[in-house]
Amino acid sequence: MAEQSGKAAAGGGRAKAAGALQGPDTLERIGLLSDLSPAARAEVERACQWRRFANGEQILDRNSDSRDVYFVVDGNVEVVNYSGNGREISYAVVPAGGYFGELSAIDGERRSASVVAQGTCRLAALPPKAFEALLAREPAVALKVMRRLAGIIRASNERIMDLATLGAIQRVYRELLKLARPDPVSSGGWMIYPMPKQHEIARRAATTRETVARVLANLLHGGQMTRRDKTYYLTDRDVLEQAIVRLDVRQGPVIS
Known part of the structure; x- marks a missing residue:
């Protein structure tokens, strides 16, 4: 489903957002990559597929078997999940400069949540093998990813406590x-x-x-x-x- 959504975004999504996002396809504003040299960042950029999504368009489905890591170049995206009765629960909003999708790229499992565009978005999708290679050759990037995962665990613990006690x-x-x-x-x-x-x-x-x-x-x-x-x-x-x-x-x- 997510692959179909990505294809729609590459065609219909771009048509919807035509002219809405201007500027070069660059990752210079992505915080995860801020310590890379220009040459190293350019190598990551060449490995990416660049996509545009319209407001409310689904970027990833929680049951998708895609493994790409997404860098948010422009716009915001919302990470959501659904309860047993279909109620939507918001996990987080990822703004421009952020990234998402690293869990599936690391462990090879299905997506743990869905992602939806908030407004028109421009994203860069990095294949999992390229992401693994990036972590292996750039310790500063790997450390940032570990710190982010630690933050996700802490936030999840707090959310579990809220649901259990409030x-x-x-x-x-x-x-x-x-x-x-x-x-x-x-x-x-x-x-x-x-x-x-x-x-x-x-x-x-x-x-x-x-x-x-x-x-x-x-x-x-x-x-x-x-x-x-x-x-x-x-x-x-x-x-x-x-x-x-x-x-x-x-x-x-x-x-x-």
Whole structure:
């Protein structure tokens, strides 16, 4: 399916995105390759297939047997999975300069998640053998990949803990706290801008859009959050943090 999607992107996808992405096919902005010499980077570029995808187009299917590693040259992509009842769960967004697909390239197994384009994207696909050769001859690149895999394990552990110890409402609280940034105008204040769409928060929290809508409505009604245009302000961040802690403490013995 992913191979068919890639072919569609190489034909129909390019037609949809014609003229949308300009510039040379270069990997100079890919963080993983930042330590390479120009000649070494050019060698990787020559081994890649360059593809364009339109907004919402599937790049990889989780059951695909493709093994390529993808470098995100322009645009963003979203890594998603699906629960048993078909609900979409968002794992991560990979921005321009990032990469994905290294797990299958390393272990030869099927893809662990699906990947969808967010807006028009330009990607470079590196075959698994070329990726293995790159890791073998460039220790700095191999170390970066190992650190990224360690980060994925840590994030997965945190997500598992959230699913095991937090209810749906508390998981929404957790996502709101992750989104909150210090308010540059109000000392000690916190704000969320821009607030993601409700279905996007629901995917991150592994719940439904209706639950997110209910949580936001309750927080606004209760005064723990206010809204001005597209900006949301947390007037009482401690309330959300304490609600999460209380549930962690109550559920802790269940998983100890």
